[in-house]
Amino acid sequence: DTGVSQNPRHKITKRGQNVTFRCDPISEHNRLYWYRQTLGQGPEFLTYFQNEAQLEKSRLLSDRFSAERPKGSFSTLEIQRTEQGDSAMYLCASSPASLGGWTSTDTQYFGPGTRLTVL
């Protein structure tokens, strides 16, 4: 299967602990996105990378959140000092956008998500 993969699929942690999620995009997709989805809502944009460069961050991404894509392939999203309000599904998506910039046809393909529960 060559789709977007995410690990772990589920994470239960205690408040105050740090957690890290991993996303492996579709190979050769140079754009990678992180979204957060809470129950009953659509996904909300967090951040995205073009290769290894983090080009945009949402105001939802507080200073407890950090994302990296060191070699332009897989990405990690870390949450420090987790809070109960961080409980959500964290979704990763990738896109085959060209280096020339985003176009209206750049479709994003999502992974299965990581479900985080903070107790």
Add this chain to the structure above:
Amino acid sequence: TQLLEQSPQFLSIQEGENLTVYCNSSSVFSSLQWYRQEPGEGPVLLVTVVTGGEVKKLKRLTFQFGDARKDSSLHITAAQPGDTGLYLCAGGRVTSGSRLTFGEGTQLTVNP
């Protein structure tokens, strides 16, 4: 602020019925994508529409992008239990970089 409004939020119908889901905005989008999501899984892309007035068909599903690129609809003919899921519309704008703006979704249940 939810820029994309989906309606209805919940829909429960019998197998064989037809239905339409709407996605509306006061803003113009460069493209609009429809996804279906099942519990505990990520959204799966159904279609991307980019041209105002565009109509795309995917078996029993018909997608339309409004002429002004502010709204879209998804019509399902002869719904089946396998169509059950959360249907999400998501809009993209060149001015917003790569981010997608999602609606809240329509939870569809098709009863056998």
